[in-house]
Amino acid sequence: MRNISTTVITEKVSDLVKVTALYLRPDIMDFFKNAIIKEKDENAKKNLLKLIENAVTAQDKKVPYCQDTGFEIIFCEIGQEVHITDGSLDAAIQEGIKKGSKDGFLRQSIVEDPIIRKNTATNTPGIINYSIVEGDKIKFSCIAKGFGCENKGQVSMLNPTASINDIKDFVLKVIKEAGPNACPPFFIGIGLGGTMDKACELAKKALLEPVGKHNKKKHLATLEKEILTEANNLNTGPLGLGGNLSCIDIKIKEYACHIAGLPVAVNIGCHAVRTKTIVI
Amino acid sequence: MIIKINTPIAQHIINDLNSGDYVELTGTIYTARDQAHKKLTDAILANKSLPVPVNSVLYYAGPSPARPGEVIGSCGPTTSARMDQFTPLLVENGFKVCIGKGLRNKNVLKAIKKNKGLYLSAFGGCGALYHNKILKAECIAYKDLLSEAIFKLYVENFPAVVAIDSKGNDIFTKEPL
Ligand code: SF4
Numbered sequence: 001m002r003n004i005s006t007t008v009i010t011e012k013v014s015d016l017v018k019v020t021a022l023y024l025r026p027d028i029m030d031f032f033k034n035a036i037i038k039e040k041d042e043n044a045k046k047n048l049l050k051l052i053e054n055a056v057t058a059q060d061k062k063v064p065y066c067q068d069t070g071f072e073i074i075f076c077e078i079g080q081e082v083h084i085t086d087g088s089l090d091a092a093i094q095e096g097i098k099k100g101s102k103d104g105f106l107r108q109s110i111v112e113d114p115i116i117r118k119n120t121a122t123n124t125p126g127i128i129n130y131s132i133v134e135g136d137k138i139k140f141s142c143i144a145k146g147f148g149c150e151n152k153g154q155v156s157m158l159n160p161t162a163s164i165n166d167i168k169d170f171v172l173k174v175i176k177e178a179g180p181n182a183c184p185p186f187f188i189g190i191g192l193g194g195t196m197d198k199a200c201e202l203a204k205k206a207l208l209e210p211v212g213k214h215n216k217k218k219h220l221a222t223l224e225k226e227i228l229t230e231a232n233n234l235n236t237g238p239l240g241l242g243g244n245l246s247c248i249d250i251k252i253k254e255y256a257c258h259i260a261g262l263p264v265a266v267n268i269g270c271h272a273v274r275t276k277t278i279v280i
Numbered sequence: 281m282i283i284k285i286n287t288p289i290a291q292h293i294i295n296d297l298n299s300g301d302y303v304e305l306t307g308t309i310y311t312a313r314d315q316a317h318k319k320l321t322d323a324i325l326a327n328k329s330l331p332v333p334v335n336s337v338l339y340y341a342g343p344s345p346a347r348p349g350e351v352i353g354s355c356g357p358t359t360s361a362r363m364d365q366f367t368p369l370l371v372e373n374g375f376k377v378c379i380g381k382g383l384r385n386k387n388v389l390k391a392i393k394k395n396k397g398l399y400l401s402a403f404g405g406c407g408a409l410y411h412n413k414i415l416k417a418e419c420i421a422y423k424d425l426l427s428e429a430i431f432k433l434y435v436e437n438f439p440a441v442v443a444i445d446s447k448g449n450d451i452f453t454k455e456p457l
Contacts (some may be wrong), residue, residue: 109342180383239405
């Protein structure tokens, strides 16, 4: 057994939340720098340059890359040999979100009730997903999810006999409908299989994957690449102003499926998809 | 080419701008997003006075908090489509220039064309970049709404693209997306 105190957890989560929401992911920054060299459309080049200028300003001035610093989503993987001491784990994580949001001058974007809509003024509660794994460590992955893009996600419960083209058609429809509203170029997470909720969870988790890394299964890696090519032919372009860079990457996560269905969930990540993982 | 314009934007300048033009604004603009739109609409319908001068440029934005010594935090545009339900009434009542990001519906397009207004699309997700273009910020109404309150901003060289011009041309629907 390894003891980990909630005081340590609050500190670590606070730092994680603060850093995640402020800056562009380094792999996406590298992607933009390469993309600008390859881009032929003059306007698209100019618009991509704005994204890089924005990322550099965020770093220099410690000001959030995007003002929508998001709904804080934490994936918490707890090793089964960990013993949490000094109080509630859940409360410690929420406290970390609160502290990180305050210290990082993040926006308070959370209202306590969907109908009454009073701002909690703390950026909490965040959404915490727990899983128990082997080992004596805790892994925290944070997604600071803005809502311009979150609003554009969709799920479809396809028939088990659906073809690869049916899956592609649905995903491309969602990407097209997200259009200029959800701040392209996009980073797309796709959940295939499981139940409706499982597919959505997988689609969200897929956003944690680095640019350029493909699904281990060959047929899914091929599907990722094909969707990427077709999405880039939609002429959405950076900021929706045209060009052939509509998506940064496509990530598929899959799970076993019931004989009667094929759930497909698409989570749209904007160019400001902000994620980070730490292990303690 | 970038066209420099001052706010409030004179009618002859509005008339000369075309969908697709890159512009940079200097002058005063006012933030207003979802809840502020609802409140402004309620005030107009109830014939009550408005906290924002008629003819002002409305910017769909909710900034993040300023660090000590700074004017404002991150302050990029939010999705305009959510304001579509309120925009025609506001355009009819003098707020005919607005800034946000992304697509507008047919009713907004019609109202802008009829009233010879303008819809500018700012660079979505570039809140840090806009932070640098805002020289003054003051919360003037609905303070309890926090980032959703109305802020009076003084901006310099604030970049945007003309999305809908006064003739009713729309950059986003020009060609299939
Ligand atoms: S969609 Fe993303 S980049 Fe655009 S405003 Fe929302 S969080 Fe920011």
